[in-house]
Amino acid sequence: MKIKDRHLSPVGLIIAKELLDKFDTDIADSTKDKDHVIAEFEENIRVLVKTHLSIPLQRRIQRPPGSLLLRVAETLVGKKRFERDCMAALADWHEEYFEALDQERGRAKMTAIRIRHTYAFLRATGWLVGLETAGKLITKLLDKIGSA
Amino acid sequence: MTDNPTRLSSLELLVLKMLTNTSGEMYGLEMVEQSGKRLKRGTIYVTLGRMEDKGFIESRKEKQREGARGLPRRLYKPSALGQRVLAEWEMPSGASMGVLV
Numbered sequence: 489m490k491i492k493d494r495h496l497s498p499v500g501l502i503i504a505k506e507l508l509d510k511f512d513t514d515i516a517d518s519t520k521d522k523d524h525v526i527a528e529f530e531e532n533i534r535v536l537v538k539t540h541l542s543i544p545l546q547r548r549i550q551r552p553p554g555s556l557l558l559r560v561a562e563t564l565v566g567k568k569r570f571e572r573d574c575m576a577a578l579a580d581w582h583e584e585y586f587e588a589l590d591q592e593r594g595r596a597k598m599t600a601i602r603i604r605h606t607y608a609f610l611r612a613t614g615w616l617v618g619l620e621t622a623g624k625l626i627t628k629l630l631d632k633i634g635s636a
Numbered sequence: 637m638t639d640n641p642t643r644l645s646s647l648e649l650l651v652l653k654m655l656t657n658t659s660g661e662m663y664g665l666e667m668v669e670q671s672g673k674r675l676k677r678g679t680i681y682v683t684l685g686r687m688e689d690k691g692f693i694e695s696r697k698e699k700q701r702e703g704a705r706g707l708p709r710r711l712y713k714p715s716a717l718g719q720r721v722l723a724e725w726e727m728p729s730g731a732s733m734g735v736l737v
Contacts, residue, residue, distance in 0.1 A: 573682065576663075576709070577681045579698075584665060
């Protein structure tokens, strides 16, 4: 994952700049082991990303897409269907979503992914079949009333 | 098991062919992408679930990959029965076991 300015909190950005300065100094120092300098820098960056993420990114990571749907489905869908079909649908949703997030795709692409996978998830729960059947029944009923 | 296990729909046939032709396992979205729009996101999981009920395919949850942020994916592969049904289906004399619906 590429780290951009907007991924880090303001304090995180200051620390990142300090780390970069220190890295430049250490790497230029011929007395220091370069492998060790690189390893130390990577470890520091890893800690920084974990502790100083920007709030919008934290929110996105704390609430991955489909969380609410999953919670609703957990209570309303049978265990087998939930664990097999719904979880598979959501896992594929996450796969595509995070891949697009890494590639920094635009809002339109992210929305398209959300819509497509929400539909797929709802189909996996079987709710849409129920709604379609109810719709057909109502249409038939209205036709009968109309022709009477 | 509610369905006749030897019945094979066109979508089920397509899924079985894809899973048999691939060397390893596949996940739902991968099948959708490789099917050239013949499989849809909206129907793939229902189809896969039904095929697993019939015993044509087997699935397992993928081990969480390092650095993965989402849920672990579900990987599918053809079962021995699925491979037998497909082989019968592809016999030139016609499908002795299967009935395309």
